Amino acid sequence: MGVWTVLQERQAMLLDPAIRDWVLLPIMLVMVLVGVVRHQVTVLLNGPPRKADLKSARETKGLQRGGILRAFGSHLPRHAFEARKAYITEAFEKGTYLKDPKAGNKPKGNVMQDPAYVETMMDGMKKNMMNIVPQTVIMGWINFFFSGFVLIKLPFPLTIRFKSMLQRGIETQDMDVSWVSSLSWYFLNLFGLQSVFTLILGSGHAADAMRDMQAMSTMGMGPAAGPQMSPTGQPQDMHKIFLSEKENIELTEHEWGLDNVETRLLVKYGKKPRSILLDQKRAKALSAASSSSASSSSSSQAPIAAAAASASGSGKKKGRKQA
Known part of the structure; x- marks a missing residue:
């Protein structure tokens, strides 16, 4: 106990109350205001919601129908399962659910000539700009004015693995892990202010930076707003996806849920x-x-x-x- 008390006394630091008033609270307040502004600007840029494309929705729902049959086929009798299995596999083979069933697996032309693809790419670029620009400006502001500041101490102990996450910008080895630097406080607010945004702006707000970061990989707006996108941003070949789903359905064995x-x-x-x-x-x-x-x-x-x-x-x- 004596050694632990000595170590705690060595780790004790006194922070100026002005740090709380001029660094800690301003960073959090600026991030909340930036999130509200991002939400309003995103609403203005998006404009009125676009009408759902019937053919794109038909492709998506047809693919979901095959997955539902594989997952919940045990709730159907064998004759009903086999009938649906034969119908869906034949539809996937013929390309019944495709936007252009006659085209099938023919090579497609230049995707940049597709208006839906170009529009989806532009929407993704707008989202990326609304996410990258504010976060870059805030990080530059914190690094320029508050670099090397220690703002707060967490009320619970942590392991040494959290040191690089909580003390970014402070190159010290002897400081307790529970102390938080200014740059780490920015990241904690970036991940932790989503409930505040939901309380202020309501559900489905556009101030969620993490959701925008996930959308950056797909550059899409949903299945009904445009073509299906792969993680590389290129339109997916739905005919190959349907053929793959057809093979999965054919390999699915039926087991009646009410058997025994x-x-x-x-x-x-x-x-x-x-x-x-x-x-x-x-x-x-x-x-x-x-x-x-x-x-x-x-x-x-x-x-x-x-x-x-x-x-x-x-x-x-x-x-x-x-x-």
């Missing part, structure tokens, strides 16, 4: 041992294996039977000629 529901219910409430379910699964697997082997043997014996039938028919014809 009485036994599973009794096992759940402890009326029967759990080993009964394992025995039923093994019996089902053996029956499936035997049926598959029987079908393969019947298919292999079919050519032999056909050859024997043809040979017997030719023998009868020869016998008739000799008679």
